[in-house]
Amino acid sequence: MPTPLLQIDRLTKSFGDLVLFNDISFGIAEGDKIGLIAPNGSGKTTLLNILAGKEPYDDGRVVFRNDIRLAYLEQSPAFDPEKTVLETCFSTDNETVKLIARYEEVISSGNQEGLDHLLAGMDLHNAWDYEQRIKQILTQLKITDFQQKIGELSGGQVKRVALANVLISEPELLIMDEPTNHLDLEMVEWLEEHLTRNNISLLMVTHDRYFLDRVCNQILEIDNKQVFSYKGNYSYYLEKRDERVMAQNAETEKARNLLRKELDWMRRQPQARGTKAKSRIDAFYSLEEKAQQKKDGQNIRLAAKGSYIGKKIFEAKEVSKRFGNVRITEKFNYIFTRYEKMGVVGNNGTGKSTFVKMLLGVEEPDSGGFDIGETVNFGYYSQDGLQFDEQTKVIDVVQAIAEVIDLGDGHRLTASQFLQHFLFPPEKQHNYVYKLSGGEKRRLYLCTVLIKNPNFLVLDEPTNDLDILTLNILEEYLAGFKGCLIVVSHDRYFMDKVVDHLLVFHGNAQIQDFPGNYTQYREWKVAEEKKTAKEEKTAGGGPKTSTSVPETPPHRKRPEEKKKLSFKEKQEFESLEQEIEQMEAEKERITNELSSGNLSTEKLMAKSNRLSELIDLIDEKTMRWLELSDRDQ
Structure with a gap:
């Protein structure tokens, strides 16, 4: 039976009248890799802070096994800004660092007493190559200047130094709050493999659902102030949670x-x-x-109408940008088409956010430019756009932008109803902004972007600090969004659900246009690496470490002049719109009937079959409508 490492009994925590969790109990044993899931504001970070001894609790017990090696990765770690990266890693409070410090002290003092015991401890903890291992992990996390001062690093780099710190300490129990924030896709995959390979017990909060699925063997969910445990990965949790909710x-x-x-x-x-x-x-x-x-x-299904968007979206013409010797784009050309949903991926520092800022006019290119259509109305969610008057009420923040949002088909939502869709109940809407958690502020910021009803959404790292339920709602919104979309994100699951092709930034102005989602890109990349390795082996050459990318930036050719619609096609185009509208209405009616619970078995089967037919017909006719619409401009 696995050794218990931590037991939580009847734990209760509140802030004034707000009860986060009440009388909850659970345990963590050796080998457990647990993901903690809950809506923003439900107390995930507070619970982790309690377990790490950084915050008190109202009632209950938190009992650790004696002499347990514990490490905690905070969401926003703080270090001495005057220390270097390496000094910071050597100033952490873990057994190996203490051993090294005592060894250095004994050697420098000339007093050899206790040296044999220290040498045995150094051997046991592999302390001799500690510095080398720190440097290896830091390098994996793209921190290569070990003498740089902490105060000179970005927030994301500081988080990566903190991650290296907790990993190198080789704890028996590792508690992590949003470990994948500020990591690019390559780092996330490396961390995923590192945690899976090592025999380490975990309790972590993360919104990265692929990460949860591949690393965790247990999910804890805080729901309605109680905790529910699921002995399986994220896919298993979804299945069992659905059963619980239905019951x-x-x-x-x-x-x-x-x-x-x-x-x-x-x-x-x-x-x-x-x-x-x-x-x-x-x-x-x-x-x-x-x-x-x-x-x-x-x-809840929420699909905003979006203002009308014409055929011309934007064209990048010979766009070049560099910072010093770092090339972002070099004579980059691209024609963005109507209803396109593009994902932008690549390692940190390759220029993803700069590309987006140039498109929006926030950053000027060195040469070339973007020709943007007159009907384009951008909605921009940025990593650093979170700025509110903390003394304003939540509802007032949104109403200051718009009182209502048009969903199309005569449906409108008030600001209050819109906020409820994004998990702000009426009582929360009348709270002041300063009372919101970090994740709730991010969710409010998202609402301020979407309620403007843009027809072109640009989302730069939208998944950071948002809980999984909010991400589900955002994904539903984007699935029905009648406009254009660019998403910059390291969240593979989110990208797979919302984009249909990628721009991959490889660095040094090498940009690859890939026709598929992130998982398809990874499969293609692995296949290419295997093919290259096989060719190298056959040719007798050494192994190649990275996949080759195009030497010149992609150039999407300007579409040829399209043939105008014939009289018969014009008639077809006009009737298609009406047909699709009628089928959508029938689909909604059947969906409501199926969920009513009032149908006989025969009617249930018949309605289900009709719904399946309708979905296929709507897809088919929508594709034809889009084709004719494009030629009608």
């Missing part, structure tokens, strides 16, 4: 039916009744509470 909803529906009967009785009963009546009244209020429990919030 809970069935229980809630049963309570609603009982409540109707009880409500009728309550209305008819005289005021002065005996003990039996009082117990029934108490039962009524208990039922009322159960019946009002909210159902699963993930069934």
Whole structure:
């Protein structure tokens, strides 16, 4: 049986009237790799801070195994800005560093007492090559100037130094808060493999769902102030959570039916009744509470209409940009098409954010430029755009931009309803911004971008600090978004769900246009590496360490002049719009009927088959409409 490392019993934590979790219990044993999932503001970071001894709790017990080696990666680590990277790594409080310090002290003092014991400890902890191992991990995380002062590093670089620190200490239990933030895709995959390969117990908060799926063997979920445990990876959690929510909803529906009967009785009963009546009244209020429990919030579908966008989106013409000797783009040409959904990936420092800023006019290219269509209305979510008046109420922040948002088809949402879609209940909307968690502020910032109803969304690292439920809602929004999209992200799962092709920044102005999502790109890259290695072996050459990329930037050719629509095609084009609208309405009607629970088995089968036919027909006719629409401009 695995050795228990940590036991949490009946833990409760609140801030004033806000209860984060109440009476929760769970344990962590050797070999457990646990992902902690909860909406922003539910206390994930607070729980990790409690376990790391950085924050008090109201009630309960936190019991660690004696002499456990524990390491904690905070979301925003703080170090002495005057120390170098290497000095910072040697100033951490772990056993190996203490051994090295004592060894240096003994050697410099000339007093050999206790040296044999120290030498044995140095051997046991592999302390002799500690500095070399630190440098190896730092290099993997793209920190190569070991003498640079911490105060000169960016926030992302400081986070990577902190990550190197906790990894090198080789703890028995590693607690991590958003370890993949500020890591590029290559680093994320390296960390994924490192944690999977090493026999280390983990408790971590992360929004990276592929990371959760591949690293974790258990998921903990904080929901409604309680904790639920799932013994499996993220895919298993999704399956079992769905079962739990369905069971809970069935229980809630049963309570609603009982409540109707009880409500009728309550209305008819005289005021002065005996003990039996009082117990029934108490039962009524208990039922009322159960019946009002909210159902699963993930069934919301929100698709904004987006303002009209014409055929011309933007064209990059001979765009060149460099910072000193670092080339970002070199005579880069690209024609962006209507309804395109592009992902931008690449290692940190290759120019992804600079490319986006040049497109938006925030950064000027050295030569060349972007020719942007007149109808384009950008919505920009940036890494550093989070700026609010902390003394403003949440609802006022959004209403200052727009009172309503147009969803199309005559449907409109007020600012308050829009906020509810993004998990801000009415009571939270009247809180001041300063009361929100970091993740909730990010979610509010996202709402301020989307409520402007742009037709071209540019999202630069949108997944950082957002919880998984918010990401699900954002993905649903983008799936129905009737406009253009560029996403810069290291979140592979998010990219796979929302983009249809990639611009891969390899560095030194080498940019690859790949027709597919991130997983397809990785599969292609691995296949290319194997093919290259095989060719090298056949030719008798040495192994090649990286996949070759195009020597010249991609040039998407200007489309040839399209043939105009014939009279018959014009008639088809006009009728298609009406047909698609009618089918969408029928699809929505059938979907509502299927979820009503009132259909017989035969009708259920018939409606399901019709729904499947409709989806195929809508796809087919939409593709034809897009083709004709493009030629009608």
